[in-house]
Amino acid sequence: MNRFSYARPGSVADAVRELAGHPAAKVIAGGTNLVDLMKYNVERPTHLVDVGRLPGLKEIEEAGEGLRIGALVSNTAAAYDERVKERYPLLSSAILAGASPQLRNAATTGGNLLQRTRCYYFYDPATPCNKREPGSGCPAKNGQNRILAILGTSEHCIATHPSDMCVALAALEAVVKVVGPNGERSIPMADFHRLPGNMPEKDTNLHADEIILGVELPEPRFAKHYTYLKLRDRLSYAFALVSVAAALEMDGDTIGEARIALGGVAHKPWRVEEAEMMLRGKTADRRVFAAVAERILEGAQGFGHNDFKVDLARRAVIRALSQAARGTPQSQTDKRIQ
Structure with a gap:
């Protein structure tokens, strides 16, 4: 693992400033994906911004006719929340289909949204990978590709998005709320994640100096x-x-x-x-x-x-x-x- 500096900001505004001041910084909360990638030497952040204790991001709240799930709400808490189970059972079911109870206890809403795509070659620094090193090639196309994509691929990447939660959020037309130096903005789930195109190294449309505040679910319609x-x-x-x-x-x-x-x-x-x-x-x-x-x-x-x-x-x-x-x-x- 490479050396890195570490900060634990006390507010959302402080966290945004930390990110803006360190171009190679990464946000960490539960760490269930990022820590693995750092151990594999796939991710090499020079600065970690720990948002795990930021106030106001661990709640599930009413939001108009829908619900707002904070970025730091654990997957377990979201899946078993009575309002989620009653009004958005599709989301609860998808979360429970993923990982293990131990991981769901640590994993967060924001972290789930930011999971890196899956590919054997991406996770192996000894092999070329356009996602890890743009321009180095995509050996997956002619290699071990059993788990990989069949839709929306490009000549540069055929990796797959791994989240279960995000599939349900996409079907429910959730909206991701984020904040950065220029204030808050809303990103529909349809636009949050990217297809690889010519920039497979970018999995999402979240800016490097933005953090996720939470996810807003619209009026419930599909509870039965x-x-x-x-x-x-x-x-x-x-x-x-x-x-x-x-x-x-x-x-x-x-x-x-x-x-x-x-x-x-x-x-x-x-x-x-x-x-x-x-x-x-x-x-x-x-x-x-x-x-x-x-x-x-x-x-x-x-x-x-x-x-x-x-x-x-x-x-x-x-x-x-x-x-x-x-x-x-x-x-x-x-x-x-x-």
Whole structure:
């Protein structure tokens, strides 16, 4: 691990000043991702800004007709909060599908949003990686790519976003609240994470001198017909090969509004609004779900070892929409696929 300086600011304003004064600084809270990356010599910050004790960021509060979840709220606290479970059960389910209880106790809302994308080559400093060293190449395209992306890739990167929580937040159309030297701003979840394009080293649109204050959830709409389906190599403590957050408004067998986001398939949670619109006014039917799945996966491409993900994602979308329409969400306790 490289040498670094350390600061524990007492206010949000002080934290912003610390970041602005150290261009190579990183924010640390729970540290469940950053500390690993530092140990692997992937992240090499010269200055750490510990925001773990900042006041006002550990609360879950009413926000208009929705909820605001502070950046320092632990994943466990968010998942088991009664308001979240009752009004946004999709989010609670997605959080409980991830990691382990020990990690969820330490991991925070802000940290989950800032998880680095997953790729064997990114985590191995002995290999080239455009994300770690722009211009060095992407050996994953012709190498070990089983866990990697099939959508939104570029010639520079095929890494995947690992978060479960963020897939649900994308489906729920949450808004990320951040603050920097120029004040506060709001970033819709759809715009928070980036596709790799020509700049795979940037995972998000958060500025280097900004910190996350929290996440705001809109008016609850999908508390009955929802599911978070996570397909992985083992039933616990594993990242998704494919995951689907599906949320529907139903009038009998007829679908009103629909939200669908996929995880494990792209550099960010993957949504296709045109596919969601295909469900409006339609009877919940497997043939309709299959057409929606085809639209979501339009242009999907494997790179050899991950070719199977295209069909796996197609079947996962159909299964998730079927679960949501029936109002029988996937259990995160009994993880056998329903």
